[in-house]
Amino acid sequence: MANRRSDQEWMAIFQQYESSSLTQREFCRQNNLSPSTFFAKRRSLQLSNESHQSAFVRAEVVEQTTHYQFTKLALANMTLSINEIELSIPQGTPVGYLAELIGALQS
Secondary structure (H helix, E strand, O other), X not given: OOOOOOHHHHHHHHHHHHHOOOOHHHHHHHOOOOHHHHXXXXXXXXXXXXXXXXXXXXXXEEOOXXXXXXXXXXXXXXXXXXXXXEEEEEOOOOHHHXXXXXXXXXX
16 A cells, blocks of 8 residues: 655655755665655646745746746845856755756756
8 A cells, every 4th residue: 555645744745856966767766666656646736836935937938038027025046047048047946956956967
């Protein structure tokens, strides 16, 4: 029978993951978690919490121009520049998410 976890248990798991230096896949392997379940539950909880405390902004690419719609003012941002592309990351973005993002950009 599958091990059912509450949202609070999942949040604790995600906090543990974010404070680790492991990739999502390695974290799941070490903690006996299905990567697909981990990703789906993480995304589900992020969507449900988005209205409460979203630090991210939605961006839309139109004719090689990016338009930003800010929902609230960030105190300090980190900016990654690759060739002619700049990505602004809000203060307080989880380190685990940044590691995944940078890994995805490398491929």
